[in-house]
Amino acid sequence: MKKLLVSIAMTMVCGLASAQFAGIMRGQQPEKLPDGFKPASTNTFLANYPAVNAETRQVMFKVVAPTAQNVQVDLANKKYDMTKDDKGTWTCVSDPQVVGFHYYAILIDGVAVMDRNTEAFFGSNWESSGVEIPEGAEGDYYRFNKNIPHGQVRSIYYWSDINGLERHINVYVPAGYDENSSTRYPVLYLVHGWGEDENGWSNQGHMANIMDGLIAAGKAVPMIVVMPSGDIKTNSDVRTATGDVTQIFAKNLIPYIDKTFRTKADKQNRAMAGLSRGGMQTTSTVFANMDMFGWMGTFSGFGGMRGANNTVETMYNGVFKDAAKFNKEMNLLFISTGTEEGRPTAAVEALKKHGIKVVYHESQGTAHEWLTWRRALNEFAPLIFKK
């Protein structure tokens, strides 16, 4: 690959026309796709495959692997055998898929690898391929809207004394942040799930499009959204750790954000939400710091009612025991899930019966995946910082 790059560069610098170079270039030109199929929005620039049929919601894959013995696609819990043509190109067409974003892998002789045709989406602890099955107009809320003002997602490294290294965060600031240079904003801390990273909410979640739309429509208060990494190297059991987030937030991240951005730096103007394991990190962090957070959401990640001792009175160190006290201290406890995944209905019912105010949301027809969480953010964001 580097050889190729050098070869091309040398070609360009030296002005020679190389057949290899031209061939590759031409190979990238749009080719005719089967009727009804279009390149997925998740593909790299000019890659035709995976191609999606918006009507049937089938996906067609193509892999060039002349010397492989067996090539498969692993998508939504099913492995599809691909068929090889005489040029060594393998293809297959999937079953109809649920709308939204799905990770997938290519299996080259049994080894799961990323498809070269898509952008990289970090999930399950590696840079995975992904494919977006488009919704109709109901998906407009997470698409780019050229007719409204846009916020910015800022890539920032800050120093963490706890880690002893620089940590990367993404920070969304709403449209007008630069122009309204004396305005201060509330802050939502928004965390990804297990195996994902601080880029997930932007890349897979399209959070900027969702927030831009809600704010432009007057449905959500203009706010800053901080997206940190939930993987923190202070605990020996780093991958499952939830508590570590708490000390990084309290000692390094929140002070850094309040110093660097024009925030409203108090409990009533600070929220936290997360998906899957990030939901668990949200409960760990918020319940240990009820004086710091006034609003919270767990998307497919509420861990209540676990184990024999976890009654409403005892769960989370008894934070729910005094319902009136909890309701007074916490403006919003938002719990959401997809209807096609494990639902925390028992916990939610028990909380409600105990007198805890819960806003419960179900995403119809979706499982433990990003469309569930886009919808959750779209429901959650309008409810916070309004008191």
Next chain:
Amino acid sequence: MKKLLVSIAMTMVCGLASAQFAGIMRGQQPEKLPDGFKPASTNTFLANYPAVNAETRQVMFKVVAPTAQNVQVDLANKKYDMTKDDKGTWTCVSDPQVVGFHYYAILIDGVAVMDRNTEAFFGSNWESSGVEIPEGAEGDYYRFNKNIPHGQVRSIYYWSDINGLERHINVYVPAGYDENSSTRYPVLYLVHGWGEDENGWSNQGHMANIMDGLIAAGKAVPMIVVMPSGDIKTNSDVRTATGDVTQIFAKNLIPYIDKTFRTKADKQNRAMAGLSRGGMQTTSTVFANMDMFGWMGTFSGFGGMRGANNTVETMYNGVFKDAAKFNKEMNLLFISTGTEEGRPTAAVEALKKHGIKVVYHESQGTAHEWLTWRRALNEFAPLIFKK
């Protein structure tokens, strides 16, 4: 992979301890690496391999592929055969490498794929694996420095009428941009190479660390740096097109930047530079708009002296013909290269002989790769916007 994610999520939500889950978690724990080897800085969180020996500059790779017949690493123009152990894990150790950042691929039964252990670096039109061979203290200029103020890289989508779609750019603003809310800044447009994208200068190039350091040391003027994509869909020969950048810049990008950021919006405060093909896009764009740009740099991408007709007088439509005029209109023509790649010495000598003022820089011992371009930026940025 999704199955795994769902399984884990269900485990977490339902509170069941699954052996698979625990096994994966434990598998991610740090293991003992061979003496002198440390995980590369380019690895994903907690991945031990590729491991780099800073002294010998060798790289050790590890790939889990129990069912593959043959696994190789393709690094710096050489394919290394990997050796399989009884658990299906393949390893190999490379020859000593040049310091800096190198793309590489894993070959699974002959098919080039990305290594699951590294972050994704977009190069040669796919999300590639990469490995950083650390320099000693001489590499400090591109490393994060916790003791200086930091700028921000802002991820922005703007609407392009020419493309009829949203286009992604990254924009670096220097430290103090938010606080000094009436200050206006000059703008450098900085373009990636063939097969790369608008994230390359941040991810592979560490441009924010370089600019932060130069500005903090007073070597460079505080400036905005705009990093667009050089791949534009208006030309049928999209991959080789250089001219397309010109119309996108003039009609969409520059007006958008001058409207959105506090720029000094004139020729003396606008520069453009690019690497490899981005250098060619720089010459195309700047020479067609000498009234818009006052400073320019081509890093491993000066295409002069190509073909029989390309004398100094005729190259680039005669822009150099009147040397005095060119020198008056262009404050800086910076041309750089690595010593281990094709060098534009003939063109540079001819330009100088003709009376054109050229600043020529060579990166010692490096080829057509990112360390060459980090060094080029570090040399170029201090020279612009000073008149």
